[in-house]
Amino acid sequence: MPEVHFDYIIVGGGSAGCVLANRLSASGKHRVCLLEAGPSDRTPFITIPGAFAYFMFSRKYNWAFDSEPVADIREGQSIFCPQGKGLGGSSSINAMIYIRGHRLDYDHWASLGNHGWGWNDLLPYFKLNECNERGADELHGGSGPLFVSNCRNYYPINELFLKAAGETGFSLNDDFNGPQQEGVGLYQFTIRDGKRCSASRAYLRPAMSREILTVKCNALASRILFEGKKAVGIEYRQKGALKRIYADREVIVSAGAYNSPKLLMLSGIGGRASLEGAGITPFHELPGVGENLQEHVDSCVLQASRKSDGFSTSVGGLLKMWREPFRYLLGKKGKLESSITQAGAFLRTSEDLEAPDIQLHFLPLLYDDSGRNLKLMSQNGYSCHVCVLRPKSRGRMTLRSSDPAAPPRIDLNFFDHPDDGKTMANGIRIARRILAAPSFNDRRGAELSPGSELQSDEEILARCKKTLGLVYHPVGTCKMGSDDMAVVDESLKVHGLESLRVVDASIMPTLIGGNTNAPTMVIAEKAADLILQTEVWDGQLRATGGGGRICQHPDCGRLCGRNPHRCA
Numbered sequence: 001m002p003e004v005h006f007d008y009i010i011v012g013g014g015s016a017g018c019v020l021a022n023r024l025s026a027s028g029k030h031r032v033c034l035l036e037a038g039p040s041d042r043t044p045f046i047t048i049p050g051a052f053a054y055f056m057f058s059r060k061y062n063w064a065f066d067s068e069p070v071a072d073i074r075e076g077q078s079i080f081c082p083q084g085k086g087l088g089g090s091s092s093i094n095a096m097i098y099i100r101g102h103r104l105d106y107d108h109w110a111s112l113g114n115h116g117w118g119w120n121d122l123l124p125y126f127k128l129n130e131c132n133e134r135g136a137d138e139l140h141g142g143s144g145p146l147f148v149s150n151c152r153n154y155y156p157i158n159e160l161f162l163k164a165a166g167e168t169g170f171s172l173n174d175d176f177n178g179p180q181q182e183g184v185g186l187y188q189f190t191i192r193d194g195k196r197c198s199a200s201r202a203y204l205r206p207a208m209s210r211e212i213l214t215v216k217c218n219a220l221a222s223r224i225l226f227e228g229k230k231a232v233g234i235e236y237r238q239k240g241a242l243k244r245i246y247a248d249r250e251v252i253v254s255a256g257a258y259n260s261p262k263l264l265m266l267s268g269i270g271g272r273a274s275l276e277g278a279g280i281t282p283f284h285e286l287p288g289v290g291e292n293l294q295e296h297v298d299s300c301v302l303q304a305s306r307k308s309d310g311f312s313t314s315v316g317g318l319l320k321m322w323r324e325p326f327r328y329l330l331g332k333k334g335k336l337e338s339s340i341t342q343a344g345a346f347l348r349t350s351e352d353l354e355a356p357d358i359q360l361h362f363l364p365l366l367y368d369d370s371g372r373n374l375k376l377m378s379q380n381g382y383s384c385h386v387c388v389l390r391p392k393s394r395g396r397m398t399l400r401s402s403d404p405a406a407p408p409r410i411d412l413n414f415f416d417h418p419d420d421g422k423t424m425a426n427g428i429r430i431a432r433r434i435l436a437a438p439s440f441n442d443r444r445g446a447e448l449s450p451g452s453e454l455q456s457d458e459e460i461l462a463r464c465k466k467t468l469g470l471v472y473h474p475v476g477t478c479k480m481g482s483d484d485m486a487v488v489d490e491s492l493k494v495h496g497l498e499s500l501r502v503v504d505a506s507i508m509p510t511l512i513g514g515n516t517n518a519p520t521m522v523i524a525e526k527a528a529d530l531i532l533q534t535e536v537w538d539g540q541l542r543a544t545g546g547g548g549r550i551c552q553h554p555d556c557g558r559l560c561g562r563n564p565h566r567c568a
């Protein structure tokens, strides 16, 4: 069989991989192959925003990992760690909330020595990525591939949440991605015309007709191939056969925060002890691979309701939903055109803080265990989820075995640092204060969790641990930087190896204060420029045929228009 060659091989067709597949193939000059372990995304379930819960039970579109059990967390049960599988990756199963994080998060990355990754460096990429239905302005993009729409609010209880927050003294914010993040408000969503706008829909589909782009689904990359220290290809499994393809320029790993370090380790890249522990001969020692795992730990106040105007899986609750599939099918309208998480907040647990340290997700239902606790959900109630935005604890991901099909071992290590527990307890108190405000008086039932009798930090935290969950934002396992534990440099090249980059959520050195889909796409937008600039940048705009690009002139760095000479 003749060898099959491409210029670039991208492993993983998720949020980052779809952006790369589009951008790297845009010039028409480079042969690009996108390998995706999961299936195509041609299913209505992915399209329908209200079908989010379906993916928590799916094994086709969700890797559905489980963390390692810890005695005092979820009573010794593992925490469910969903990750998208199939074109679009996690952006095909996520809750579609559009958040960028706080500007200080990126300035912090830059302060760690990652030049070009500060807020002002990345803002142009956020704008390039975004098509906000509110239009373009200084901070927002109005013509990018990722459509961002306002919340279509179908649960009046969300309004009560906003009113209650006002009564509690918190200010309202109608744009968490605007000049300031802090406040309480309705989220915006990556939804277009009532359909999920995944990375696949935004970036991959428009590029699919390009002849130089090859997309292979159900293709599980099992090993990176090397010649000396140079990555030259990928070995992958498809329909029971072991196959190889070759990259003449680069291999780019975009398999997500668990699967990217896993693929590196399967290829012998990682810490000696963890590789040998899994029966893998070390090829290139990089102790940081799989370390530095950060995730948004989530706990909540669950409140019973005396009214039934939220969502419940009781017979009555489901009967009330009978019209919704028809409304959606006929006009992409109704409750199914929205995400169920609509209202939220970014707040500070202490006035001394520079930026919000907790995020709230308010839900018009009793939501626990990633929506898999159907018994709880059959009661009327509402929940206010609290997430610690910048956890100080660090977990790790290691291999269970050398079998590429085996799930990774995930040690979340939540609350290893005492400050995280303190922030969580204070966050729960803030959520309680909002839910205790007069606006909720006519529906407030018992506090089902943590339980109003639990007041001290220790009591609250002990109870929170029993129902602990995630916001599904793992990052940091192939962190960018220059210290001993860094895996990639500021160009996202793997330290000490050639022609190999990691581009996805795993490269974030620290977790950002917000949801991670758009930030991951922006990492990929920037990576595409880093990859292509060596040949197509000339201190000017890049001519991709896709319109104006970010100007690389040292004094500009903005989206300055289509004229490549304007900034010269």
Ligand SMILES: Cc1cc2nc3c(=O)[nH]c(=O)nc-3n(C[C@H](O)[C@H](O)[C@H](O)COP(=O)(O)OP(=O)(O)OC[C@H]3O[C@@H](n4cnc5c(N)ncnc54)[C@H](O)[C@@H]3O)c2cc1C
Pocket (backbone or CB within 6 Å): 011, 012, 013, 014, 015, 016, 017, 035, 036, 037, 038, 082, 083, 084, 085, 086, 087, 088, 089, 090, 091, 093, 094, 095, 096, 097, 098, 099, 219, 220, 221, 222, 254, 255, 256, 257, 259, 260, 263, 471, 472, 473, 474, 504, 505, 506, 515, 516, 517, 518, 520
């Ligand atoms: C349930 C859920 C809800 C979320 N809600 C939100 C939200 O509302 N808003 C928000 O901003 N963020 C949300 N997130 C987070 C956000 O979606 C992710 O941070 C982001 O999509 C990560 O992008 P990625 O490219 O790093 O990885 P992914 O998008 O997960 O892509 C990785 C891809 O690589 C593929 N892959 C893995 N291993 C291999 C292999 N060996 N060979 C080939 N392919 C492979 C996977 O199948 C997957 O398609 C949510 C995530 C989840 C899981």
